Amino acid sequence: MAASQTRPDHSPSGTRLGRTGNRILALANQKGGVGKTTTSINLATALAAIGRHVLLVDLDPQGNASTGVGIAKQARRLTSYDLMIGRATVTEALQPTAVPGLAIIPATVDLSGVEVELVDDASRAYKLKEALRRLDEPFDHILIDCPPSLGLLTINALAAAEAVLVPLQCEFFALEGLSQLLRTVEQVRxxxxxxxxIDGVVLTMYDRRNNLSEQVETDVRAFMGRQVYETVIPRNVRVSEAPSHGKPVLIYDLKCPGSVAYLALAREVLRRDGGGSLARPEPTAA
Structure with missing residues (x-):
């Protein structure tokens, strides 16, 4: 979206979003263990690595996205919890990461109490949107890592986002979970x-040695058509290892198949967005 355009704000206040350089994507899937947080971390890193200015919003009380980019729990002074209850602005809560061009709003377990605290607030579904509307710093992309549920936090992410990116594990019940999420998106609309x-569906944990992965891919592409990204994320041990070191896989092992796939996914995201040429050369291994 061009910087001169405006996006309508459908919150009850009737105000409009001011700064519009930000492309806001919610990464959501109500099923756990599908690679949602891993995709949030590594897509954000890949976009930053190829020249984009990226903000990752950790909206999961588990705080795994924060851990995965190296933000220790004791360093999370202001978090998405403070953002949601109005105790901090986005500018105050965001923290730089070790990845140039990537900032994060971290999360802690305190975030799990937001639904109770806001139960009597008529605008509770728009707290994140209102906070992002006041963002002073322009980002090319804002990625929101949603919890694996369809509660208030996910509703806030979907109310704030322009589009939903759906990581989908190549497993037997993939389409069932996808159908449920699509119904939720319709209700949010x-x-x-x-x-x-729907920005697109990203197939994750793809195992080319497994016939099930191929069958799931065939079924999902038949169901969703061109909304499924061409890039698939392979099952890769280096991707699984990286979070325990507090690093995105692109920092942990740039040449592994997972890193190659996430860089390809970032390029595909930019092509779909009409992102044009890269701002700087893609990273090379040391």
Whole structure:
């Protein structure tokens, strides 16, 4: 979206989003263990590595996205919890990471109490949107890592986002979970965010030695068509190891198949967004 355009704010206040350079994507799937947080971390890193200015919002009380980019729990002074309850602005809560061009709003377990604290707030579904609307610093991309549920936190992410990116594990029940999420997106369009769209589906944990992965890919592409990204994320031990070192896989092992796939996914995201040429050369291994 061009910087001169504006996006409508469908919150009850009727105000409009001011700064519009930000492309806001919610990474969501109500099923756990599908590679959602891993994709959030590594797509954000890959976009930053090829020249984009990226903000990652950790909206999961588990705080795994924060851990995965190296933000220790004791360093999370202001978090997405403070953002949601109005105790901090986005500018105050964001922290730089070791990845140039990537900042994060971290999360802690305190975030799990937001739903109870905001139960009587009529605008509770728009807290994240209102906070991002006041962002002073322009980002090319804002990625929101949602919890593996369809509660208030995910609703806030979908109300704030322009589009949803769905990481989908190549497993037997993949389409069932996808159908449920698509129904949720329709409900969010109806009640909170009429312009919300499906950015795409990313197939994760793809094992080319397993016939099931190929069958799931065939089924999902038949069901969703061109909304499924061409890039698939392979099952790769280096991707699994990287979070325990507090590093995105692109920092942990740039040449592994997982890193190559996430760089390819970032390029595909930019092509779909009409992102044009890269701002700087892609990273090379040391």
């Amino acid at each position: 109806k009640h909170y965010n009429p312009t919300l769209s």
